[in-house]
Amino acid sequence: MPKLTRLSQHSTETSEPKTSRLLFHPSFNDTLSELKKRKIILPSNPVDQEIDFNKYGYPQEGALISYVEDFGKFKLDSKKGESLSKSLLICAYDESINKFEGLQGTAFLTSHSLIIHGLEDYIPVNLLTFYFYTRSLLLSQGSNYIKYSEEPEADSNRDYILDRKRLVVENVPENSVIFIDGPLIGGNMATATIDMNKELSTRGIIPICFVKNSNSNMVTDNIAPLKGKFNSDMHWAYSYLRVGERTNLFRYTDGVNPNFTKIFCYIKAFDVSPQRIEFDLTTYRKYSSNIDDLFDLSYYLLLAQGNLMNPQIRSIAVAEKFARATLKLINFEQMMKELGITPTMNQERFAW
Amino acid sequence: MYVVLGEEKGRIKLVSTSKIEEGSLPGILPKGSFLTVETETNKHILRVDESSQNEPYSPAPMLADMDLAPLKQDQKCQNIIYAYRIGEIKERTDGKIDYIPPQSLARRSTQDEIDSVLNLTSKGPTVFLATVYAGKNQLLQDEKGHAIKVSLPDEMFYHQVLVCGKTGSGKTVALKYLSQYFVEKLSGLGAVLAVNVKDVDLLKMDKPSVTRNVKLLKEWADLGESPHGIDNFTVYYPANSRIDPGQGVNMKICRRITINVQQLDPEALAGLLVGITDIGAQHLPNIFRCWQQDPRRMGTEFTFRGFVEYFERGRRNNYTFESMNARGDRIPVTLAWGTFESIMRNLQSAMEFFDNEDAETINVKDILVRGKMSVINVAGEKGFQFGAVILRHLLKRIVAEKQTGNFDVPILIVIDEVHQFYDTTSSREALGILDTISRTGRNKKIAVVFSSQTPTDMPRGLFGVVNTKLFFKSDRGLAKDYGIQVTAEEIQSLGKGYAIVDVQGLPQVRVLKFPLALAGVFDEEQ
Numbered sequence: 001m002p003k004l005t006r007l008s009q010h011s012t013e014t015s016e017p018k019t020s021r022l023l024f025h026p027s028f029n030d031t032l033s034e035l036k037k038r039k040i041i042l043p044s045n046p047v048d049q050e051i052d053f054n055k056y057g058y059p060q061e062g063a064l065i066s067y068v069e070d071f072g073k074f075k076l077d078s079k080k081g082e083s084l085s086k087s088l089l090i091c092a093y094d095e096s097i098n099k100f101e102g103l104q105g106t107a108f109l110t111s112h113s114l115i116i117h118g119l120e121d122y123i124p125v126n127l128l129t130f131y132f133y134t135r136s137l138l139l140s141q142g143s144n145y146i147k148y149s150e151e152p153e154a155d156s157n158r159d160y161i162l163d164r165k166r167l168v169v170e171n172v173p174e175n176s177v178i179f180i181d182g183p184l185i186g187g188n189m190a191t192a193t194i195d196m197n198k199e200l201s202t203r204g205i206i207p208i209c210f211v212k213n214s215n216s217n218m219v220t221d222n223i224a225p226l227k228g229k230f231n232s233d234m235h236w237a238y239s240y241l242r243v244g245e246r247t248n249l250f251r252y253t254d255g256v257n258p259n260f261t262k263i264f265c266y267i268k269a270f271d272v273s274p275q276r277i278e279f280d281l282t283t284y285r286k287y288s289s290n291i292d293d294l295f296d297l298s299y300y301l302l303l304a305q306g307n308l309m310n311p312q313i314r315s316i317a318v319a320e321k322f323a324r325a326t327l328k329l330i331n332f333e334q335m336m337k338e339l340g341i342t343p344t345m346n347q348e349r350f351a352w
Numbered sequence: 353m354y355v356v357l358g359e360e361k362g363r364i365k366l367v368s369t370s371k372i373e374e375g376s377l378p379g380i381l382p383k384g385s386f387l388t389v390e391t392e393t394n395k396h397i398l399r400v401d402e403s404s405q406n407e408p409y410s411p412a413p414m415l416a417d418m419d420l421a422p423l424k425q426d427q428k429c430q431n432i433i434y435a436y437r438i439g440e441i442k443e444r445t446d447g448k449i450d451y452i453p454p455q456s457l458a459r460r461s462t463q464d465e466i467d468s469v470l471n472l473t474s475k476g477p478t479v480f481l482a483t484v485y486a487g488k489n490q491l492l493q494d495e496k497g498h499a500i501k502v503s504l505p506d507e508m509f510y511h512q513v514l515v516c517g518k519t520g521s522g523k524t525v526a527l528k529y530l531s532q533y534f535v536e537k538l539s540g541l542g543a544v545l546a547v548n549v550k551d552v553d554l555l556k557m558d559k560p561s562v563t564r565n566v567k568l569l570k571e572w573a574d575l576g577e578s579p580h581g582i583d584n585f586t587v588y589y590p591a592n593s594r595i596d597p598g599q600g601v602n603m604k605i606c607r608r609i610t611i612n613v614q615q616l617d618p619e620a621l622a623g624l625l626v627g628i629t630d631i632g633a634q635h636l637p638n639i640f641r642c643w644q645q646d647p648r649r650m651g652t653e654f655t656f657r658g659f660v661e662y663f664e665r666g667r668r669n670n671y672t673f674e675s676m677n678a679r680g681d682r683i684p685v686t687l688a689w690g691t692f693e694s695i696m697r698n699l700q701s702a703m704e705f706f707d708n709e710d711a712e713t714i715n716v717k718d719i720l721v722r723g724k725m726s727v728i729n730v731a732g733e734k735g736f737q738f739g740a741v742i743l744r745h746l747l748k749r750i751v752a753e754k755q756t757g758n759f760d761v762p763i764l765i766v767i768d769e770v771h772q773f774y775d776t777t778s779s780r781e782a783l784g785i786l787d788t789i790s791r792t793g794r795n796k797k798i799a800v801v802f803s804s805q806t807p808t809d810m811p812r813g814l815f816g817v818v819n820t821k822l823f824f825k826s827d828r829g830l831a832k833d834y835g836i837q838v839t840a841e842e843i844q845s846l847g848k849g850y851a852i853v854d855v856q857g858l859p860q861v862r863v864l865k866f867p868l869a870l871a872g873v874f875d876e877e878q
Contacts, residue, residue, distance in 0.1 A: 078418065078420055079419075079420065082420045082421055085423055086424070117423070117425050118425065119424070120370075120424060120425065120428065121370060121425055121428045122409070122425045122428075300420065303414060303415060303418060303420065304411065304412070304415060304420075304422065304423055304426065305412060306411070306412025306413070306414035306415065307412060314411075314423060314426070318409055318425075321409070
């Protein structure tokens, strides 16, 4: 069984980036140019788009197979987590998305943010993408960048997940732990996420999905003594756990696609709603003997973030900061103004 | 390195980057430092006005109570800086000012860049630019770690200087440094007249300073200076006092002096009357002027004792005297009983200063000598009375000689503990010749440095004429009253030799460090 790799064991050939990077998707500027060429106008005030895969929940046809551990609760060791945070190479991923809903279509400006715990600082690697989707065949004809889409939202998610995979796979150093905001299996992302995890796993990378604010009830619906007593799994976990504890691990397998399997538990770092931690099966099998280390690490990183209003893994919170900062940094609004993509004051006033 | 973030309320905002100068460690760039922003077309020099620590990841304080160490990465700090533009290396000619684009890189300015924007010439006493931050005093450095120097303009002297500071703040050492510059390096060489008010502070300027302090030695090395005494240095002291040879003063350069009443300017007698109202004091010179008229006319000698006896006789005449103003108008004046008694006491007390046959009389030609520093020692009993009279007398004579064009040597007059010689309530009128000097000093090359522990000791009438203020460690309120923007923490944590300043002709300079004077300072004094 492979052990969790310590920083001290890293060879000098590790792929840890030494400097922060801001990458633009190859189609970024071309898409903007196309919008200009085709006189497509977008609003200057985007809305923050949350890709909340939590809302997809578990498919109803899913099945909770079993407890992976005996039913119960386990104490977490924050001191050990602190120690691990110094020795493990830790990464995290989050994103920030601006959505521009215009008359001719919808644009998504996405900042994918990956951070790596450097020796003294966080090292950010950010990827900016910009896509435009329209239901107009006419507008999209002959363009590689104006995308025809019946379901812009779903297509945007698909592009998002592919870009995320590319950024993470290409930039996460070998033998590291990566925390990813959002569920392992959710909506139309499951296949891509599981594929990404497999790729990461081959390079000794441990992906850990971190879920907050979930309404799922996989546990409470499938454990007989709990059935009908709780509003959701989070409700149950909050009542069941004391601060600094986690539940036993559960295994979930999709009823239709057995490849969609994950191992999860709930963790309560503060006296507020707990969070869920998920691994794919491959990762779990590979690191099951050290799995408690990962929970202790997660617990410590939750404490390090220390936000009771919005508990989050510290590293994910930092990645989110970089994601938002990058969007501000490029001053996209100004870019659109210069290209004439945003409406003039009269256009805004008289609605074109 | 630093990155420009933009402009906020007229100040450029910058943040430090992870990239630091070779051989240095990350840290806060102190206030007063100079930064250079290099754009494609120009170099912009900024002066740091506000500098603080920023924690970009703002970690939660929760861990501290849980006996858990924070993430090392969360402890990252940045330096957020607000700085004023103080100049560009290349001036635009189209009437506009260059932008400083965001994301431009900045670094610490070099000495040449600072000299260029401050329009500094090499003329003037050289001091170090410095800063005070978090209770620590530091010399400002360029990117290569060299201390940044600045020359105080010579013109500063002629616009009058105020030096304030508590005992041990470095005030007197700075006076020595400025005095030595004036006699040794001022263009054409000047003369210095200083009044020594305590101990042997200024009496050993003929001897090189001695220190083992490594920092001070390095400062001298940076300036290319080495300690040495002033070659032409004389100490004058009242004949009725003595200087203890055990204090290390070279007695060969000391001269006993007396005041010759035959030559005394009547107005100088006002110096005896510190503590009496302006109106009361103004009668004495006029009574004296009138009294000396008759013996002068007759060509007979007269003594100060004779005048005191004459004044005493006024008691019989209901305190009424004949007086003569400077124009020669004779007017009878009647003194109040209290005023009479007070003047009488002062006259009797001062008799011993006058007409000592075995002492010399000091003349202006002894003072106005290029490259010479003269110190009148008034330390000791009654010394201030003597000093007040002789100072008024000499100042009057110096101005008179300069006005007639007999002497064109620049003169620096250093008056320590100024309130001992002039009432703090003195109006400009009551200050007499001092006020004249303050207004005309620039033309006549007469400079006065007033030194005091607190600016409130300054004669009120001089408030408006002092254009350069050097505040060594003092009370904040006092500096603020003089228009110096300073926090209590800053002024109270000034180290020896460090001063918050407002220098005529150098508005951009705020904190200075004076090097140790090259003469007259010895380790035990430091």
